[in-house]
Amino acid sequence: MTSAQIAYLGPAGTFTEQAARQWAPDDAADAWPAPSVPAAVEALREGRVREAVVPFENSVEGSVPATLQALLDGSTDDGVRIIGELHVEVQFSLLVRPGTTLGQVRTVASHPHAFAQTRDWLSARLPQAQQVPESSTARAAQAVAEGGYDAAVAAPGAATAYRLVPAAEHIADREGAVTRFVVLRRGAALPAPTGGDRTTLVVLIWQNRPGALLELLEQFATRGIDLSRLESRPTGEGLGEYCFWIDADAHLSEQRMREALTGLRRTCRDVRFLGSYPRADGRAAAVPPHADDDAYAEAQGWVDRLTRG
Numbered sequence: 001m002t003s004a005q006i007a008y009l010g011p012a013g014t015f016t017e018q019a020a021r022q023w024a025p026d027d028a029a030d031a032w033p034a035p036s037v038p039a040a041v042e043a044l045r046e047g048r049v050r051e052a053v054v055p056f057e058n059s060v061e062g063s064v065p066a067t068l069q070a071l072l073d074g075s076t077d078d079g080v081r082i083i084g085e086l087h088v089e090v091q092f093s094l095l096v097r098p099g100t101t102l103g104q105v106r107t108v109a110s111h112p113h114a115f116a117q118t119r120d121w122l123s124a125r126l127p128q129a130q131q132v133p134e135s136s137t138a139r140a141a142q143a144v145a146e147g148g149y150d151a152a153v154a155a156p157g158a159a160t161a162y163r164l165v166p167a168a169e170h171i172a173d174r175e176g177a178v179t180r181f182v183v184l185r186r187g188a189a190l191p192a193p194t195g196g197d198r199t200t201l202v203v204l205i206w207q208n209r210p211g212a213l214l215e216l217l218e219q220f221a222t223r224g225i226d227l228s229r230l231e232s233r234p235t236g237e238g239l240g241e242y243c244f245w246i247d248a249d250a251h252l253s254e255q256r257m258r259e260a261l262t263g264l265r266r267t268c269r270d271v272r273f274l275g276s277y278p279r280a281d282g283r284a285a286a287v288p289p290h291a292d293d294d295a296y297a298e299a300q301g302w303v304d305r306l307t308r309g
């Protein structure tokens with residue numbers, strides 16, 4: 001692989017490629033289709049690419065475990081940060097080699113998230129077909145072109161790249177499914193606050209301490225910070241050992257977020273900061289008057305005056 005500007009979950013024709021093009025249209029010609037999410041993140045850690053675009057979560061199926069794991073796998077401070085996010089509406093087609101009919105399909109390949117979003121359609125229309133997970137929808141389409149499977153659940157646009165044709169289109173069980181992609185950089189300056197930002201954290205609480213999760217949530221609640229995502233994931237250290245993935249609707253440069261983070265650092269076993277970045281939907285955060293920077297500055301000034309006497 002030569003040095004590229006941007007890595008994405010490949011090969012060509014994935015939804016992640018659509019997200020990468022949307023993020024950096026000028027870098028499209030110099031993008032590297034990584035064979036997996038960990039490979040894309042690794043290329044970033046090794047400085048072979050400037051940015052990596054990876055799928056993070058989906059409105060139907062939830063988070064993409066490979067991405068969460070890849071983000072945690074580095075050293076505690078490898079400098080890899082989320083600097084942006086994108087929402088992409090995904091549509092699925094069943095792609096086959098020209099001449100294959102629906103009735104001839106015995107094996108279907110795709111990314112597990114694509115299977116999850118077309119489950120009802122596949123069980124109604126291809127109840128006998130074997131479903132084989134692949135690293136991405138486009139990898140599945142490529143494998144169909146190579147003769148490895150009869151069909152792939154993939155983006156409509158993948159048909160052109162692999163000379164396939166749709167045996168069925170619009171096969172998602174729910175219309176309007178949205179996938180959230182994140183853009184990663186290593187050693188990047190913190191993106192400037194916009195007033196509609198998000199901070200992603202991974203927090204380990206002390207086990208066997210009653211109220212530990214409540215204490216974690218209070219760090220945000222008392223500082224007027226809305227949480228848009230909270231997910232517990234196993235740490236891999238044993239049954240019952242969990243970490244919490246949190247998206248908080250505030251930027252690290254805001255005092256309320258800095259104080260929440262200080263509180264987490266004091267009271268939790270471990271805190272990983274994965275980035276503060278603008279929300280894809282551009283929605284401004286509703287900051288209660290008691291939690292804006294002016295309120296913090298006024299209160300801090302009062303305490304300082306009391307201290308000085």
Ligand SMILES: O=C(O)C(=O)Cc1ccccc1
Nearest residue numbers: 014015016111113114136137
């Ligand atoms: O496999 C792809 O094309 C991806 O980009 C991952 C994915 C799979 C299914 C829905 C959204 C993203």
